[in-house]
Amino acid sequence: MRIDAIILREVQIPLLRAFETSFGVTRNRRILLAEIHSEGLVGWGECTAGEHPYFSAESTDGAWTVITQELGPMLAAESPEHGGECPRIFRLVRGNRMAKAALENAIWDLEAQREGLPLFRLIGGVQETIACGVSLGIHSSIPELLATVERELAAGYQRIKLKIKPGWDVEVLERVRHRWPEISLSVDANSAYKLRDADHLVKFDAFDLLMIEQPLWYDDFYYHSILQKRLETPICLDESIRNRRDVLAATEMESCKIINIKLGRVGGFSEAIAVHNAAQERGIPVWCGGMLESGIGRAHNIALSTLENFTLPGDVSASARYWAEDIIEPEVTVSAQGEITVPDTPGRGYEVRTDLVERLTVRKQAIRALELVG
Numbered sequence: 001m002r003i004d005a006i007i008l009r010e011v012q013i014p015l016l017r018a019f020e021t022s023f024g025v026t027r028n029r030r031i032l033l034a035e036i037h038s039e040g041l042v043g044w045g046e047c048t049a050g051e052h053p054y055f056s057a058e059s060t061d062g063a064w065t066v067i068t069q070e071l072g073p074m075l076a077a078e079s080p081e082h083g084g085e086c087p088r089i090f091r092l093v094r095g096n097r098m099a100k101a102a103l104e105n106a107i108w109d110l111e112a113q114r115e116g117l118p119l120f121r122l123i124g125g126v127q128e129t130i131a132c133g134v135s136l137g138i139h140s141s142i143p144e145l146l147a148t149v150e151r152e153l154a155a156g157y158q159r160i161k162l163k164i165k166p167g168w169d170v171e172v173l174e175r176v177r178h179r180w181p182e183i184s185l186s187v188d189a190n191s192a193y194k195l196r197d198a199d200h201l202v203k204f205d206a207f208d209l210l211m212i213e214q215p216l217w218y219d220d221f222y223y224h225s226i227l228q229k230r231l232e233t234p235i236c237l238d239e240s241i242r243n244r245r246d247v248l249a250a251t252e253m254e255s256c257k258i259i260n261i262k263l264g265r266v267g268g269f270s271e272a273i274a275v276h277n278a279a280q281e282r283g284i285p286v287w288c289g290g291m292l293e294s295g296i297g298r299a300h301n302i303a304l305s306t307l308e309n310f311t312l313p314g315d316v317s318a319s320a321r322y323w324a325e326d327i328i329e330p331e332v333t334v335s336a337q338g339e340i341t342v343p344d345t346p347g348r349g350y351e352v353r354t355d356l357v358e359r360l361t362v363r364k365q366a367i368r369a370l371e372l373v374g
């Protein structure tokens with residue numbers, strides 16, 4: 001397909017509620033959106049980098065530089081027929097997977113529109129509804145957290161995930177488990193513990209957790225494999241899994257029993273599909289993580305979640321949990337059974353509200369192909 005224009009923009013959107021993890025509090029999102037025009041169609045991609053390089057080395061400002069100066073010009077010089085060609089186009093740039101995913105996912109979106117296929121069908125998805133859980137940030141008190149859990153369960157969500165850190169863990173789990181002995185419950189530490197905390201982490205086994213997500217270093221397999229031997233609770237890796245080869249390393253070393261797949265963290269749909277397939281071949285169930293995305297990233301997460309081995313509820317939830325107004329139409333809604341019905345219209349399945357996007361835009365740049373000299 002001919003690339004007629006690549007436009008990168010930053011939108012700023014306040015979260016309805018602050019979201020606190022072990023690495024900090026997010027109140028306002030600064031999100032990069034990539035808009036690719038091709039032969040009358042427009043594909044959209046979202047960069048899931050955070051405002052600060054805390055979850056990963058990428059950040060909103062870093063990704064802006066990499067997309068406008070490196071990846072965007074590389075893509076603008078090509079005419080890819082498939083989203084799957086992007087890893088080859090971007091091969092000289094190391095890392096920067098969230099920046100790459102913003103562009104690659106927009107190409108997949110375009111390809112689905114051109115083929116007249118729903119994006120989830122184009123990637124090989126088979127599930128027409130997806131199971132939803134919620135990720136609940138660190139709260140200022142346990143009673144407040146209990147009220148939030150109550151509200152989300154009443155809304156129908158199938159799994160509750162609690163963000164934890166040292167000092168906000170065992171007591172919180174005791175109180176939640178005591179009140180709801182039967183619910184599907186998990187925790188996410190975002191690397192807040194060390195291996196020397198193993199005796200403390202063993203206490204989590206008393207709470208019948210579905211999993212503990214990324215307890216140790218963000219880039220580790222070895223210490224997680226030592227910890228997993230001591231825990232009944234399955235370890236799920238998030239931050240550590242960057243690509244398919246990481247799945248091989250993690251399963252070979254028995255560092256985890258479950259994998260969280262995030263489109264941005266692995267560099268886009270091509271690698272996400274490869275990670276999914278590698279996990280499936282090794283009997284490792286996966287689920288789709290979230291990065292406080294706007295509706296565009298959310299739509300892509302929904303498509304990804306339809307692959308066969310996404311057998312656990314993901315962190316993909318309703319737009320209204322995050323935003324006063326989402327930038328897509330219709331917004332993402334979740335049924336009383338805690339499910340999202342996957343749209344079956346061509347492309348991403350949700351229209352982008354371009355007027356609203358324009359109003360939220362704080363900077364915008366058209367990207368041109370690198371001038372080839374000589």
Ligand code: OSB
Binds near residue numbers: 134188
């Ligand atoms: O580790 O899954 C994570 C949000 C920001 C950064 C990291 C994570 C998260 C979440 C929120 O857990 C998931 C969501 O609801 O988008």
Ligand code: MG
Binds near residue numbers: 213289
């Ligand atoms: Mg996580």
